[in-house]
Amino acid sequence: MGSACRAPHRLPTCSGQGCARLCWRSVMCWAAQPSRRRSCQVSPRSPCPPGQPRWQTSPTTPHPPGFKFSRASYLLSLLRPQIYADLELQRHGLRVFPRDPYSFTPLLEDRSPPRSLLLGHDMAQTQQQIAQFSQKDAQAYPEYEAFMGRMVLALDPLLDAPPVDTAALGKGSMLQQLRNLQTLKPLLQAGTSGMPGNSDSKGCLPAPGVGNAEPPQEPHLGWQALVALLALVLTSKPSWAPVASPGTAMQVSHHLSTPGLALGRQLPHYYEVLTAPISKILDQWFESEPLKATLATDAVIGAMASPHTPGSGYVLLHHVMGELEGRRGAWGYVAGGMGALSQAIAHAATARGAHIFAEKAVCHVLLGRDGEAQGVALQDGTEVRSKLVLSNASPQITFLELIPQEQLPKDFVQRIRQVDTCSPVTKINVAVDRLPSFLAAPNAHNGQPLPHHQCSIHLNCEGTQLLHQAFTEATHGHPSSRPMIELCIPSALDPGLAPPGCHVVSLFTQYTPSVLAGGRSWDEQARNAYADTVFDCIEDYAPGFKASVIGRDILTPPDLERIFGLPGGNIFHGGMSLDQLYFARPAPSYSGYRSPIPGLYLCGSGAHPGGGVMGAAGRNAAQVAIKDFRHL
Numbered sequence: 001m002g003s004a005c006r007a008p009h010r011l012p013t014c015s016g017q018g019c020a021r022l023c024w025r026s027v028m029c030w031a032a033q034p035s036r037r038r039s040c041q042v043s044p045r046s047p048c049p050p051g052q053p054r055w056q057t058s059p060t061t062p063h064p065p066g067f068k069f070s071r072a073s074y075l076l077s078l079l080r081p082q083i084y085a086d087l088e089l090q091r092h093g094l095r096v097f098p099r100d101p102y103s104f105t106p107l108l109e110d111r112s113p114p115r116s117l118l119l120g121h122d123m124a125q126t127q128q129q130i131a132q133f134s135q136k137d138a139q140a141y142p143e144y145e146a147f148m149g150r151m152v153l154a155l156d157p158l159l160d161a162p163p164v165d166t167a168a169l170g171k172g173s174m175l176q177q178l179r180n181l182q183t184l185k186p187l188l189q190a191g192t193s194g195m196p197g198n199s200d201s202k203g204c205l206p207a208p209g210v211g212n213a214e215p216p217q218e219p220h221l222g223w224q225a226l227v228a229l230l231a232l233v234l235t236s237k238p239s240w241a242p243v244a245s246p247g248t249a250m251q252v253s254h255h256l257s258t259p260g261l262a263l264g265r266q267l268p269h270y271y272e273v274l275t276a277p278i279s280k281i282l283d284q285w286f287e288s289e290p291l292k293a294t295l296a297t298d299a300v301i302g303a304m305a306s307p308h309t310p311g312s313g314y315v316l317l318h319h320v321m322g323e324l325e326g327r328r329g330a331w332g333y334v335a336g337g338m339g340a341l342s343q344a345i346a347h348a349a350t351a352r353g354a355h356i357f358a359e360k361a362v363c364h365v366l367l368g369r370d371g372e373a374q375g376v377a378l379q380d381g382t383e384v385r386s387k388l389v390l391s392n393a394s395p396q397i398t399f400l401e402l403i404p405q406e407q408l409p410k411d412f413v414q415r416i417r418q419v420d421t422c423s424p425v426t427k428i429n430v431a432v433d434r435l436p437s438f439l440a441a442p443n444a445h446n447g448q449p450l451p452h453h454q455c456s457i458h459l460n461c462e463g464t465q466l467l468h469q470a471f472t473e474a475t476h477g478h479p480s481s482r483p484m485i486e487l488c489i490p491s492a493l494d495p496g497l498a499p500p501g502c503h504v505v506s507l508f509t510q511y512t513p514s515v516l517a518g519g520r521s522w523d524e525q526a527r528n529a530y531a532d533t534v535f536d537c538i539e540d541y542a543p544g545f546k547a548s549v550i551g552r553d554i555l556t557p558p559d560l561e562r563i564f565g566l567p568g569g570n571i572f573h574g575g576m577s578l579d580q581l582y583f584a585r586p587a588p589s590y591s592g593y594r595s596p597i598p599g600l601y602l603c604g605s606g607a608h609p610g611g612g613v614m615g616a617a618g619r620n621a622a623q624v625a626i627k628d629f630r631h632l
């Protein structure tokens with residue numbers, strides 16, 4: 001498609017989350033730069049100018065006034081804490097409502113009232129809840145949390161740096177080689193985060209009954225050894241490792257001539273979590289289906305995957321890697337909707353001298369005689385010159401639509417074309433005139449929100465098999481007949497989002513294929529039929545829900561692609577499967593934010609470390625670009 005202009009639908013909207021999704025990461029790239037670089041910058045995406053309507057009505061789904069929706073993403077957790085701090089987002093207006101409790105799974109069962117599972121940060125209460133289903137699971141839960149927590153800590157340093165540049169290792173002068181070795185630092189940090197002496201080190205346990213459980217205080221060498229092994233393999237030069245103090249990863253690499261010893265006793269358990277189907281891991285820890293299915297939702301969210309799919313364990317980790325107000329794994333609602341986060345970042349950027357151009361679609365990247373990026377051409381004909389261009393559009397849009405294909409290596413183009421963008425998500429935003437009342441936890445007479453209303457409410461999550469069935473139907477081209485539904489009511493904590501007594505309900509549902517069986521497309525009838533199925537399911541858990549609906553906005557995978565530029569509707573610009581992470585995101589040998597076009601960087605969720613309202617890719621890309629800028 002070369003430099004053909006995209007249709008106007010690419011123009012950013014100011015529809016709450018639409019706005020957030022359109023702009024925030026590119027603005028972040030700018031805001032992350034030191035304030036002394038004050039030259040004008042252009043973001044192809046637009047922040048939401050103050051005073052604009054927050055809801056973008058569509059002809060088919062008009063919404064009543066007074067409701068504010070986070071049209072796509074709706075929960076915050078993954079935003080890197082250093083971004084909060086560096087950009088002083090609180091000072092720039094960001095307010096978050098943390099949630100506790102955070103997860104509610106009502107059941108459909110014959111007993112009256114039906115049971116439900118409520119998970120929160122109070123461990124004793126959470127254990128009591130789990131004990132309704134299994135005493136054994138209640139006992140195992142704190143250990144499971146600690147085990148996963150250790151793993152998240154180990155992976156954490158990898159999020160804030162580019163993946164190791166394997167091509168650069170061992171190349172150049174001695175000085176350059178030493179500099180290149182620095183790229184191993186995050187890996188080494190990851191490796192040592194479980195080491196004795198690390199203040200976070202609390203020890204970790206494999207699942208109860210799995211392998212040899214070890215006492216919590218016993219140190220493990222797993223990650224350290226894995227990292228050292230990796231470093232060793234990458235460099236093929238064991239001699240690089242400098243003499244190191246005892247107990248460091250460097251030292252372990254010296255011992256890798258006896259790799260069996262060096263791998264450590266815990267490594268296999270962590271390796272298994274990363275690579276196994278999450279159902280296998282959860283079966284090792286727990287026996288009660290409502291608990292396993294509730295936990296498994298994090299392993300499949302946004303992924304065309306079942307809990308039985310290998311690698312789903314990593315997706316779970318990705319969703320518990322965040323933190324809110326210092327609490328690991330916590331999620332919350334942004335006051336005023338997710339668009340308010342864009343606003344805060346935009347304020348931080350403009351305060352540092354950025355110029356933000358809203359409502360400007362990029363038509364193509366301008367290239368110099370030597371094929372280097374020289375700026376962007378906008379759809380309105382304006383040319384904006386710049387030595388650096390950072391794109392948070394998907395890799396597919398950035399490289400297959402905004403750059404003439406002959407300017408890119410053929411194998412690179414092929415890799416980008418091959419990225420798996422299969423997506424199961426249909427988001428439905430609903431305006432209701434009262435809070436849903438669940439059979440398992442009926443509303444109070446005054447109709448005020450109860451603790452479970454602030455949670456992610458998991459429906460059709462009674463058992464892992466149910467999720468698998470929902471997935472299987474979609475693989476045959478049929479939207480699930482009992483879809484996995486995550487129902488959230490941000491207005492339960494943030495009443496300003498809806499008129500008095502009314503609420504906004506966010507339904508994150510899967511599984512919906514992007515193309516229906518027989519090649520049918522998602523016409524109006526198909527969209528409404530699926531939404532009706534979802535509403536029927538909710539009605540089973542919360543009778544009266546359907547009658548409370550004032551309006552609905554249905555976003556199937558093709559809608560997400562059309563409105564937000566998400567390839568295949570994939571909420572992460574590309575699946576978060578193991579083959580599309582770290583070294584291989586967006587393509588092997590191109591994971592360091594640079595692209596085959598000098599001066600053009602990928603800074604969105606198609607780059608490492610992937611999707612979510614996280615900012616990590618933007619911040620990392622900005623740092624790489626700044627480094628290059630010094631040599632221009």
Ligand SMILES: Cc1cc2nc3c(=O)[nH]c(=O)nc-3n(C[C@H](O)[C@H](O)[C@H](O)COP(=O)(O)OP(=O)(O)OC[C@H]3O[C@@H](n4cnc5c(N)ncnc54)[C@H](O)[C@@H]3O)c2cc1C
Nearest residue numbers: 021022025072073074075362564565571604605611612613
């Ligand atoms: C329905 C849904 C729910 C989600 N829920 C959550 C959640 O609750 N929490 C969470 O952390 N994450 C969530 N996510 C994921 C999260 O929103 C994304 O991972 C995140 O927005 C990625 O940011 P980004 O800057 O990389 O890309 P995007 O937010 O996708 O921004 C890229 C933008 O570039 C625009 N664009 C494309 N081409 C051009 C062009 N030529 N000119 C100008 N602009 C262009 C696109 O329209 C697009 O909006 C959700 C995503 C979806 C779709």
